[in-house]
Amino acid sequence: MPEATVARLPLYLRALTTLAERGVATVSSEELAASAGVNSAKLRKDLSYLGSYGTRGVGYEVDFLRHQITREIGLTQDWAVVIVGIGNLGHALANYGGFASRGFRIAALVDADPTRLGEEVAGLNVRSADDLEQIVHDLGIAIGVVATPARAAQLVCDRLVAAGVTSILNFAPAIVQVPEGVDLRKVDLSTELQILAYHEQRKNGAALALTAEQAAELAEAVNG
Amino acid sequence: MPEATVARLPLYLRALTTLAERGVATVSSEELAASAGVNSAKLRKDLSYLGSYGTRGVGYEVDFLRHQITREIGLTQDWAVVIVGIGNLGHALANYGGFASRGFRIAALVDADPTRLGEEVAGLNVRSADDLEQIVHDLGIAIGVVATPARAAQLVCDRLVAAGVTSILNFAPAIVQVPEGVDLRKVDLSTELQILAYHEQRKNGAALALTAEQAAELAEAVNG
DNA sequence: GCAACTTTGTGCACACGTTCACAAGCGTCT
DNA sequence: AGACGCTTGTGAACGTGTGCACAAAGTTGC
Ligand SMILES: NC(=O)c1ccc[n+]([C@@H]2O[C@H](COP(=O)([O-])OP(=O)(O)OC[C@H]3O[C@@H](n4cnc5c(N)ncnc54)[C@H](O)[C@@H]3O)[C@@H](O)[C@H]2O)c1
Ligand SMILES: NC(=O)c1ccc[n+]([C@@H]2O[C@H](COP(=O)([O-])OP(=O)(O)OC[C@H]3O[C@@H](n4cnc5c(N)ncnc54)[C@H](O)[C@@H]3O)[C@@H](O)[C@H]2O)c1
Numbered sequence: 001m002p003e004a005t006v007a008r009l010p011l012y013l014r015a016l017t018t019l020a021e022r023g024v025a026t027v028s029s030e031e032l033a034a035s036a037g038v039n040s041a042k043l044r045k046d047l048s049y050l051g052s053y054g055t056r057g058v059g060y061e062v063d064f065l066r067h068q069i070t071r072e073i074g075l076t077q078d079w080a081v082v083i084v085g086i087g088n089l090g091h092a093l094a095n096y097g098g099f100a101s102r103g104f105r106i107a108a109l110v111d112a113d114p115t116r117l118g119e120e121v122a123g124l125n126v127r128s129a130d131d132l133e134q135i136v137h138d139l140g141i142a143i144g145v146v147a148t149p150a151r152a153a154q155l156v157c158d159r160l161v162a163a164g165v166t167s168i169l170n171f172a173p174a175i176v177q178v179p180e181g182v183d184l185r186k187v188d189l190s191t192e193l194q195i196l197a198y199h200e201q202r203k204n205g206a207a208l209a210l211t212a213e214q215a216a217e218l219a220e221a222v223n224g
Numbered sequence: 225m226p227e228a229t230v231a232r233l234p235l236y237l238r239a240l241t242t243l244a245e246r247g248v249a250t251v252s253s254e255e256l257a258a259s260a261g262v263n264s265a266k267l268r269k270d271l272s273y274l275g276s277y278g279t280r281g282v283g284y285e286v287d288f289l290r291h292q293i294t295r296e297i298g299l300t301q302d303w304a305v306v307i308v309g310i311g312n313l314g315h316a317l318a319n320y321g322g323f324a325s326r327g328f329r330i331a332a333l334v335d336a337d338p339t340r341l342g343e344e345v346a347g348l349n350v351r352s353a354d355d356l357e358q359i360v361h362d363l364g365i366a367i368g369v370v371a372t373p374a375r376a377a378q379l380v381c382d383r384l385v386a387a388g389v390t391s392i393l394n395f396a397p398a399i400v401q402v403p404e405g406v407d408l409r410k411v412d413l414s415t416e417l418q419i420l421a422y423h424e425q426r427k428n429g430a431a432l433a434l435t436a437e438q439a440a441e442l443a444e445a446v447n448g
Numbered sequence: 449g450c451a452a453c454t455t456t457g458t459g460c461a462c463a464c465g466t467t468c469a470c471a472a473g474c475g476t477c478t
Numbered sequence: 479a480g481a482c483g484c485t486t487g488t489g490a491a492c493g494t495g496t497g498c499a500c501a502a503a504g505t506t507g508c
Binding site for chain 1: 299390405409426
């Protein structure tokens with residue numbers, strides 16, 4: 001299955017859940033594509049990788065399709081997650097209720113700062129980074145979230161991998177290397193803002209260019 | 225300039241900043257690519273869109289290249305940002321120090337909840353969503369960050385756009401429509417985790433398949 | 449049972465992004 | 479000055495992703 005398709009399945013799942021909550025039983029590729037904000041041909045091609053679950057002339061059965069995507073992504077089971085680094089962001093993530101409803105259970109919180117140990121956040125005690133291996137093993141954790149400062153990110157990832165974690169979501173603005181077989185994704189908020197800034201600048205640049213053109217016209221009008 | 229290149233420029237900028245702090249004056253595409261975690265040919269092609277700023281046989285001058293990328297992204301000026309929705313995530317974002325050093329200034333915090341109004345977060349008072357247009361206008365805000373619940377996201381974006389914001393970073397898990405000319409990017413943490421879960425499941429599936437194969441071998445050994 | 453209509457699933461062409469490979473250019477050393 | 483070694487910048491091949499357009503396949507109505 002193409003990586004681009006995998007990245008869109010959660011989107012479809014969310015759209016289907018919304019439709020199901022509204023009591024919609026059947027949906028066409030056109031409607032579902034609109035809800036998910038994608039092209040309908042792309043949606044159909046994506047879904048075709050799961051199998052032929054639609055009915056020509058009718059569309060897709062919402063609940064059935066939802067179940068199929070859930071199974072394909074692997075959300076029939078709950079995934080235990082450990083968050084490392086319980087600062088600003090770690091707190092927000094720990095307190096976020098939206099993960100549980102999407103198949104993820106925050107199973108442990110870990111920090112290196114001794115003054116944070118034992119602190120209760122979202123019903124969990126913050127535990128020591130020294131116990132990481134034990135925690136990952138005992139709770140069957142496969143997914144780690146890194147919310148430490150950038151300089152600690154590589155070390156934390158190394159320790160997560162050593163403890164047996166094979167999927168990592170990194171929030172720290174650092175390039176980290178992981179061995180083959182470990183999946184690493186990163187969320188980089190500053191980068192997102194910088195991409196917006198680039199386009200924003202070009203918009204303003206275009207406006208300035210327009211002004212320059214207008215100025216030229218004006219000059220011509222004065223001279224002519 | 226290709227969108228994929230724009231998305232990598234912040235990465236290069238960060239790597240260059242790290243090198244500059246270490247006192248490195250010149251860097252080859254090979255070294256810089258390694259620091260940024262990309263292919264060196266890709267790096268050179270990306271940089272070639274900025275102009276021919278390298279020296280054959282030598283490499284790139286760190287400070288000069290840093291300045292060129294900064295200018296290209298539009299980070300020579302500081303961008304004023306408004307955060308809408310000062311809950312878990314909004315607090316974390318407001319308190320995050322990493323934005324200021326990367327060209328962004330959190331200029332205003334806005335929430336709809338009357339009990340939050342006037343609360344001081346990161347040295348700013350939380351202001352009413354009703355004043356959005358005024359705030360955006362007075363502070364010259366071009367970029368908005370949405371950290372409200374999903375159901376409010378479309379409304380908030382509409383109001384931001386109406387107020388004159390032309391770039392939005394959305395954290396709410398919702399599909400929002402914006403008019404032509406407005407840039408919208410989204411950060412979706414649940415989706416990131418679900419993508420990891422998909423690959424994680426396949427790893428386990430492969431492991432199970434191996435086990436099945438081993439079981440077959442075992443059976444054969446017993447029968448043979 | 450058949451015609452008309454609707455919608456899926458997919459072949460195909462095109463656009464975009466990545467990577468290899470190498471000529472061109474710069475600095476250095478003799 | 480000229481040969482040599484290193485690194486950039488880029489042409490070209492390849493791979494991935496997108497979207498059109500339509501045949502195939504189902505439903506509905508008569
Ligand atoms: N807060 C945000 O909104 C935000 C936005 C973008 C990026 N980030 C990034 O996310 C990361 C966390 O940000 P934050 O604002 O929560 O920072 P923070 O300083 O508030 O929290 C970091 C936490 O990590 C802990 N820590 C440090 N080293 C550790 C280690 N080796 N093992 C375990 N824990 C360790 C610290 O004790 C602290 O509690 C940073 O890399 C930051 O750049 C944060
Ligand atoms: N907290 C996280 O770590 C996290 C992770 C992933 C996604 N998200 C998403 O980010 C968003 C915010 O999450 P949160 O945990 O901070 O939620 P939250 O409920 O803690 O905060 C939401 C805030 O938005 C305000 N709000 C509601 N409607 C508003 C409106 N119309 N105008 C202005 N403000 C309004 C509320 O008063 C509240 O203060 C949600 O959509 C959530 O799904 C959060």
